[in-house]
Amino acid sequence: MNERAPRRTSLYRSLLVYLSVPLTVLALIAALVTYEMARYYANRAHDAELIEQVDSVVKLMDTQPETFRAFSPQALFLIQYDPDGFQFYSITSARKGVIAANFQPPVESLPATVNEPVKLSTIRAERHLRLASRSFHPKVDPGDTVMVTVAESFTDRRRWAQRILLLTIPTLLLMVVGLIFVIRSGIDTGLKRLDPLITRLRRGDALHKPLLDADVPSEVAPLAGTIDTLVSSLREALAVQSRFIADAAHQLRTPLAGLRLHSERALADPRPEVLEDALGHVARLTDRTSRIAEQLLSLARVQSVQATLPQRVDLSAIVPEMVGERVPDALRAGVDLGYDGPHPGSVFAMIDAAALHEAIDNLIDNALFHAGRGHAATVSLSQQDGTVQLTMEDDGPGVDDAALARLGERFFQVAGGNGGSGLGLAIVEEVLSRHDGRVRYARGGAGGLRVELLLPAAQAPGKVDETAG
Ligand SMILES: Nc1ncnc2c1ncn2[C@@H]1O[C@H](COP(=O)(O)OP(=O)(O)OP(=O)(O)O)[C@@H](O)[C@H]1O
Ligand SMILES: [Mg+2]
Incomplete structure (x- = not known):
């Protein structure tokens, strides 16, 4: 069975999702602007047509005086004809009254003075008209005043604007x-610009020299820098680890060499007193070796990241x-x-x-x-x-100041160390540093050794503020 790959988010998809709202809004605004512009130009074109018709x-009427009496049906047809709709007109004379009309224009849309240029207006009464x-x-009767009005609905202008919008x-x-x-x-x-970085990562270059150089794009610099920091701290940890393994091997080699020496001595000289002495050494060296093995295991245990999570512990009960x-x-x-x-029930810590x-046992x-x-x-x-x-x-012999400063170093022992490792x-130091604590060494009041473990205290469970009230 092949395992299902984890679902990853895609940069492309999230960018699209992120941009979809602004893109839609922009497209709507563009459509609205186009529609308004189309309407503006349709209005201008239609207004020009209306003016031309009035003129x-x-x-x-000036060139054919007979129209003054009555418009021929052909002339009327031409006035009210519009390929896209129907036109309204009204031609009235101050002296003769209505000459020809199919609607009554409102007074406010008529020009106030005679011979001024064509007046354009919009009414929104029962019909919406321009x-x-x-x-x-008129030349035939200069004493008379004739009022000519031509009007049309906005349907056609709207249709034009809509047509242009549909095209856009x-x-x-x-x-x-x-x-x-x-x-x-x-x-x-x-992302292609990341390829050289990925190739260098794949080749393991980061282990030898920093990834962060001039070729890394500035946006990725924090990532490359973080990888460099991680690699350098890993390298440090590895160096500490291999030094520790070398030291541990060295520490084990000494008692093992002793074991070999004393067993060979016993084999070579089977006299009971030599045998007894050699076996005594073998027993002590075996103890020493197993103590080193035990302590190495114990250090590995307290160092391990999988160590159980700290819990609130009543130190005044368990210590x-x-x-x-x-x-x-x-x-x-x-x-x-x-x-x-x-x-x-009085002293608590998260530990x-x-x-x-392990720490207390070592101190004891x-x-x-x-x-x-x-x-x-x-x-x-x-x-x-x-x-x-x-x-x-x-209140034992304690250690001198020079040794006091070195206590806690791995494998450090004062003068032979009495068989320990x-x-x-x-x-002890590892345990404390894992719990945000620290260790202090001092000379005791009676000249012996004083070791202080300092830890952040935790609140007692369900404790209420006693100073309140
Ligand atoms: N209470 C003490 N009084 C005098 N010297 C001490 C005391 N505790 C530690 N030392 C000195 O410090 C050294 C380091 O102690 P540490 O506990 O780290 O190692 P160890 O006791 O030698 O070996 P082990 O790993 O078995 O504990 C000891 O070898 C000893 O010389
Ligand atoms: Mg010890």
Whole structure:
């Protein structure tokens, strides 16, 4: 069964979705502007026609005086004829009254003075009409005043505008489709510029030299920079890791070489006293080797990213328990191990309890092995200003200032280290740094070693603000 590829978002599709609304709005605006422009020009053309008609009626009446009495049916037909509709007209004389008319123009649309140029007006009474009017003194009877009005409805003008709009729509659609293609090829061309970067990534160049150079487009520079940072921190982590593996191998080689030496000695000289001495060495070296293996595992455990998530832990309840578990070991080692802390339910921290257990065990191990028989060691717990302080102090020999500064380094041991592996305090530091805490080393009040673990405190569950009220 082949696995289904995860659904990815597409740059092209999201850009289209993002642009679809503004594109639609722009197309609508373009259509509206086109329609208004078409109407404007249709109006101008039709107005010019109306004016021409009025002027030709005036000319007709001046050149053919018989029209003054009555218009011939042919002349009337020509006046009211319009290929796209029907025209209204009204020709009235001040002296003779109506000469010819098929409608009554409203008074406000008529020109106020005689012989002024044709007056254009619009009425919206029962019909929506455009009117052209002019009054003049006819040559046959200069004392008379004749008023000529020709009018038409807007149907034709609207039809023209609509026709032009219909012609523009395909052009607009073509532009939108063209734009979609331009976007697609723009994205393709833009992404092509990433090819050299992808090739360099594929070749693994980033491992040797930074990706971020002059060839990287500025928009991708943050991405290349982030990859560089990631790679360099990985490289650092790998270097630390391989140094650690080399150190660990070195640490294991010493006891293994000893094991080989003492077993060969026993094989070569089977006298009971030599055998006993060699076996004693073998037993100690085996302990040492298994301690190193155990501590390496423990360090790997606390380092592992999959370590359980920190939870709110009642330190004032679990720390005394952890110390209590080690009392039998302390009795065997001749160390007086004690605990000093507030009652359960008072100190909390967000911590992985198993990791904390490893840290405390290592501190107690150190007190038992490095302070030694006849000494006392006390674990104490307190909280101040949001910081939890867990202290292990003993009255043993402690360490000098130079060694104090190096405590916590991996494999660091003072003068032979009493058979340990030199990883105990490194484990403690790892646990603390994983919980935003830190470790402080100092000389104890009685000259021994004092190790302080500082951790951010957590609120007690369901705690209410006691200062309120
Ligand atoms: N309580 C102490 N008193 C005196 N010296 C100490 C004490 N704790 C640690 N040291 C010194 O610090 C060194 C480092 O301690 P650390 O716990 O890291 O390693 P270790 O105890 O030698 O080995 P292990 O990994 O088994 O714990 C010890 O070898 C010891 O010399
Ligand atoms: Mg130790």
